[in-house]
Amino acid sequence: MSEINQFDQFQVDYVSRLAMLQFDPSHRGDLQQQLSKILEFVSQLQQVDIPAGTEPFYGTDWGDRLPATLENRVTVDSFINAERGDIPATSLSLSEVLRNAPQSDGQYFVVPPVFE
Amino acid sequence: MNANFLLAPQSHVSVSRIASYVIEGDLKATEIANFFLNRIEQYDSDLNCFTEVDPEFAFQQADRLDRRRQQGDRLGSLAGVPIAIKDGICTIGLKTTAGSRMLENFVSPYDATVIQRLKNADAIILGKTNMDEFAMGGSTESSAFGVTRNPWSLQAVPGGSSGGSAAAVAAWLAPVALGSDSGGSIRQPAAFCGITGLKPTYGYVSRYGLIAFASSLDQIGPLTRSAADAQQILNVIAGHDPLDSTSQRRSPDAACQIVEANSPEQDSRIDRLCDLQDLKLGICRSHWEHGLNPEISAGLKQAIEVLERLGCSIVEIELPHTQFAVPCYYVVAPCEASSNLARYDGVRYTGREPAKDLQEMYCRTRSERFGAEVQRRILLGTFALSSGYYDAYYLQASKVRRLIKQDYEAAFKLCDLIIGPSTPTTAFPLGSQNQDPLEMYLADVYTVSANLAGIPAISIPAGFDKSGLPIGMQLQGPRFGEDRLLHVSHHFQEHTDWHLQWPRFYANNTDKPTDAVQLREVDDNQRPRESEKEASD
Numbered sequence: 182m183s184e185i186n187q188f189d190q191f192q193v194d195y196v197s198r199l200a201m202l203q204f205d206p207s208h209r210g211d212l213q214q215q216l217s218k219i220l221e222f223v224s225q226l227q228q229v230d231i232p233a234g235t236e237p238f239y240g241t242d243w244g245d246r247l248p249a250t251l252e253n254r255v256t257v258d259s260f261i262n263a264e265r266g267d268i269p270a271t272s273l274s275l276s277e278v279l280r281n282a283p284q285s286d287g288q289y290f291v292v293p294p295v296f297e
Numbered sequence: 298m299n300a301n302f303l304l305a306p307q308s309h310v311s312v313s314r315i316a317s318y319v320i321e322g323d324l325k326a327t328e329i330a331n332f333f334l335n336r337i338e339q340y341d342s343d344l345n346c347f348t349e350v351d352p353e354f355a356f357q358q359a360d361r362l363d364r365r366r367q368q369g370d371r372l373g374s375l376a377g378v379p380i381a382i383k384d385g386i387c388t389i390g391l392k393t394t395a396g397s398r399m400l401e402n403f404v405s406p407y408d409a410t411v412i413q414r415l416k417n418a419d420a421i422i423l424g425k426t427n428m429d430e431f432a433m434g435g436s437t438e439s440s441a442f443g444v445t446r447n448p449w450s451l452q453a454v455p456g457g458s459s460g461g462s463a464a465a466v467a468a469w470l471a472p473v474a475l476g477s478d479s480g481g482s483i484r485q486p487a488a489f490c491g492i493t494g495l496k497p498t499y500g501y502v503s504r505y506g507l508i509a510f511a512s513s514l515d516q517i518g519p520l521t522r523s524a525a526d527a528q529q530i531l532n533v534i535a536g537h538d539p540l541d542s543t544s545q546r547r548s549p550d551a552a553c554q555i556v557e558a559n560s561p562e563q564d565s566r567i568d569r570l571c572d573l574q575d576l577k578l579g580i581c582r583s584h585w586e587h588g589l590n591p592e593i594s595a596g597l598k599q600a601i602e603v604l605e606r607l608g609c610s611i612v613e614i615e616l617p618h619t620q621f622a623v624p625c626y627y628v629v630a631p632c633e634a635s636s637n638l639a640r641y642d643g644v645r646y647t648g649r650e651p652a653k654d655l656q657e658m659y660c661r662t663r664s665e666r667f668g669a670e671v672q673r674r675i676l677l678g679t680f681a682l683s684s685g686y687y688d689a690y691y692l693q694a695s696k697v698r699r700l701i702k703q704d705y706e707a708a709f710k711l712c713d714l715i716i717g718p719s720t721p722t723t724a725f726p727l728g729s730q731n732q733d734p735l736e737m738y739l740a741d742v743y744t745v746s747a748n749l750a751g752i753p754a755i756s757i758p759a760g761f762d763k764s765g766l767p768i769g770m771q772l773q774g775p776r777f778g779e780d781r782l783l784h785v786s787h788h789f790q791e792h793t794d795w796h797l798q799w800p801r802f803y804a805n806n807t808d809k810p811t812d813a814v815q816l817r818e819v820d821d822n823q824r825p826r827e828s829e830k831e832a833s834d
Contacts, residue, residue: 192680200635200679201642201659202672216676218735223624223681226693229700237695238702240499240513240751241543265539277406283649290644295655 189213298323300332304469309797312378312473312526319377322366326359326377330421333379337424337470345445346455346465348384349391350424355379358421373418375533380415381471383462384425385432386517387506388412391422395508396430396440396458399641399648399666409506410541411475411517411534418533423471426461430668431638432479432510434458435737436730437486439670444727447489448800449766453724456486462520463490467800473521473530477507479514480626481719481744484756487520488719488769491758491798493786494520495527498776499751500545502531503538511633512543514626514748523796524757524786531779545777573607573788579614579712584743590722596760596768597718603792604716604785614708614715618700619746625701626745627738628681628694635678638671673734702750709775714785718743719756719769747773755782758795767795 193213197203204212275288284291298318303310318324334352341347362377382388385395387405389412394400412422429439437445437460445460447453448468455464459476463486466474476483478496487494495518502517509515519530537546578601585594605611643649643662650665652658667675681690708715721740730737747754752773759770774782790796 193676196676196680196683199683200675201639201656201663202667202675203660203664212673212676215673215734216680219627219673219677219738220680222735222738223628223690223694226621226624226628226697227689229618229621229693229697231693231696231700235696235699237692238699239695264542273406280406281403281647282645283643283647292644293652293654293658 300324300328303329303332303472309523310472311523312375312521312529315378315472316372316374316376319362319366320372324377326362326366326421327356329377330355330359330379330423333423333471336468340468341470343446343451344448344464344468344470345443346426346461346468346470347381347424348394348396348427348440348442348461351391354390355421355423362419362421373420373533374529375415375418375420377419377421378473379421379423379471380530381423381426381462381465381474382412383428383459383474383476385428385458385477385508385510386412386475387508388422388425391425393425393508394442395432396428396437396442397648397666397668397671398441399662400508400646401441402647405506407506409517410503410538412506414534414536415475420533426459426465426474426476428461428476429458429482430671431508431634432458432477432482432515433634433670433674435481435485435740436725436727437461438727438731439668441668446727447724447766449491450724450764452726453766454489454727456489456720456724458482458486459494459520460486463487463492463494466490466492466520466522469799473519473526475517475530475534476520477510477515477517478744478748479511479516480630480748481741483518483520484719484744484754484769484771485741487756488758488771489724489767491761491767491769491795491800492520492522493524493527493755493757493790493796494518495531495755495779495782496747496753497531497535497779498545498753499748500543501753501777501779502535503541503544505538505540505544509633509637511630512637513633514630516748524755524783524790527755528783528787531783573604573609573785576609576714576785577612577712578604578609579612579708579715581614581616581619581708581715581717583616583619584717588721589718590762592762593718593721593723593768596762597716597770600759600770600789600793601716604789607788607792609785612712614711616701616704616708616715616746618697618704619742621697622701622746622749623738623742625694625697625749626741627677628690629698629749631674631678632682632691632694633678634671635675635682638667638675641667670734698749701746705746705750705752705773705775713774714778714781715773717771717773719771720744723762723764723766723768743771752776753779753782755786757786757789758798759789759793760795761798767798 279285282290387393387409393405427445434457436454437457445455447455462474462476465471467490483494519527521527538544642659648666650661754773756769760768
C-alpha cells in the first residue's frame with residue numbers, strides 16, 4: 182500500500198485543521214482507519230488508463246459543439262456566458278439576512294473576538 | 298363528492314385528476330389538504346417521514362386557493378395538489394434543516410426556484426421531509442432528527458438521502474414529493490419504497506434554493522406514484538433559471554431533436570399513446586454480474602420481457618468505466634461538499650456553539666453540529682483537494698469522469714435508453730450498515746454514473762422480492778432525454794401494476810401498523826396484466 186494512500190495520524194490532524202474540525206483523541210484511531218480504507222478504495226482511480234489529451238469534466242462543458250441550428254446559436258451563447266449584466270437588482274433586506282444570525286446587533290453578525 | 302376517492306388502494310389517483318377536481322370545483326383544496334394532514338397525523342409517528350408539518354400553514358394555502366376559485370380566478374396545473382418537500386430545499390415559512398443540527402432552527406428568507414414555480418402552479422406545500430444529513434447517505438439514518446422507516450417494512454430503511462419523501466409517497470401521506478439526487482438519492486429510495494423517482498438532466502431543473510452538497514452533481518426531481526405524475530411535476534419545476542448559472546436554456550423538445558441522431562420517427566410526448574416499436578433498450582452485461590441480488594435480476598428480466606412484448610428490442614452495450622464510477626464519485630462529491638459546507642461556521646445560519654474566540658467557535662460548531670458521515674466526507678474532500686494531492690485525486694477523478702461521460706455518448710449511438718437495476722439489493726434492515734461506510738458507498742454502483750455524466754435517469758417499480766420488498770428498475774437516457782424515459786416508463790406502467798401496489802396496512806384507514814414485518818402475499822401465478830390489455834387493444 183503506497184504511503185500516499187494512507188491517512189497517518191499527522192495527516193488526520195493536518196486535514197482536520199484545514200477543515201476546521203476537531204476530534205477527541207480517543208476517536209482519532211477509528212477515524213484514521215475508516216479514512217484510510219476509503220482512500221485506498223478511491224485510489225484505484227490511479228490505475229485507470231487515461232488517453233492522452235483527455236480533458237477533465239466538471240459537470241458542464243461550456244461551448245459544447247452542437248449542430249449549427251438557429252436554436253443552438255442562441256443556446257451556445259448562453260452557455261459561454263451565464264453572467265448577467267452589471268445592473269443593480271433587488272436582493273434580501275438586512276433584517277431578512279440577519280434573521281437567522283445566532284447573534285446580531287441589528288447591523289452585523291456578532292462573533293467572538295478573533296483572539297482572546 | 299368527498300375526499301375519500303383519494304383512498305383507492307388498487308387504482309391510481311393522479312395529480313392531474315386531483316387538480317381537475319379542484320379546478321372544476323368538485324372538491325375543495327382544503328378537503329384534499331385535510332385528507333393528507335389527517336393521514337400524516339395517523340401514520341407519521343411510526344414512519345417519521347416529515348421533519349416539519351404545519352397544518353395551519355398548509356390549510357391557509359388551500360383556503361386561499363379555494364377563495365380564488367370561488368372568485369373565478371384561473372388556477373394552475375397543480376391546483377390543490379399537496380406536495381411534500383425534501384428538507385434540503387429552501388421554503389419560506391417552514392424550517393429548512395438539511396437533516397442537520399447545524400440548521401435545526403434555520404428558516405430560509407427565500408423560496409427555492411422550484412418552490413416558487415410550484416406555488417405559481419397553485420400546488421400546496423404540505424411539509425418538509427426527512428433526509429440524510431446534507432444529502433450524504435443512502436438510508437436516511439444519518440439524519441439528526443431520527444430515522445425514517447420504510448412503509449413496506451418498519452424494520453427496513455426507506456433508502457436515502459430522499460428517504461422521507463419516498464416513504465411519504467409510498468404510504469400516501471402525500472401524493473407527490475420533491476427530492477434531490479447527487480448520486481442516486483431520488484432513485485434509490487424510489488426503488489426501496491416501490492415508487493417512481495426521476496433525476497432530470499443536469500441543468501434542467503434549477504438548483505437555486507437547494508442546499509448544495511455537490512454542485513456539479515445535484516439535481517432536484519419528483520418522487521411520485523406514476524411516470525405521468527412525474528411528468529406533471531417536471532413540467533412545472535423545470536426550465537432555465539437566471540438565478541442558477543448552471544441552468545440550461547434549452548426547451549426539452551428542441552433538445553431531444555438536437556441530441557437524437559437515430560431516434561425513431563415517433564412523437565415521444567408522453568400523452569400520446571404510441572407504441573414502443575423499434576425502441577432500442579441497451580443492456581450492460583457487467584451491471585448484471587456485480588453482486589446483484591438474484592431476485593432483482595430475475596424480476597428485472599421479466600420486466601424487460603414486458604417491454605420486449607411491447608415492441609422494444611434489446612441491444613448489448615458496454616460502459617467500460619463502470620467499475621470506476623463509485624471511486625470517482627467518492628472523490629468528486631466529497632471534494633465539492635468540503636467546499637460547499639465551508640460556509641457552515643457558526644456565523645450566519647442559526648447553529649453556533651459557545652466559544653471564547655472565533656477559531657474555536659468555527660471548530661466547535663462544525664464538530665458538534667455535523668454528524669459523523671458529513672465530517673468524514675469533508676475530511677476526505679479537504680484531503681483530496683489539498684496541495685500535493687489535488688492532481689492524484691480530484692484532477693484524476695475528473696478525467697475519469699470525462700471517460701464515463703464518453704462511455705454514455707458511445708452507448709447512446711447504439712441504443713435509445715439503457716435499462717438495468719436501480720440498486721444491488723432491496724431495502725436493507727435499519728442499523729445493518731453502520732459499521733462500514735464503504736459498504737454503503739458500494740451500493741451506489743448503478744446510480745452514480747448518471748450524476749457524473751449529467752444524464753437523466755428514472756427508477757420505476759418492477760416487482761417485489763420474496764419478503765415483499767419492492768424492486769426498482771432504472772432507465773437512463775441521453776441528455777434531455779426525459780421525454781423518452783417518461784414515455785417508456787408510462788407505457789410500462791400502462792401494462793403492469795407494480796406501481797399500483799400498496800404496503801397493505803396503509804391502504805386500510807383503520808389499522809395501525811405493527812412492528813411485525815408486513816408481508817405481501819407473493820403469488821407465483823401473479824403476472825402483470827399486459828396479456829389482458831394486449832387482447833383488448
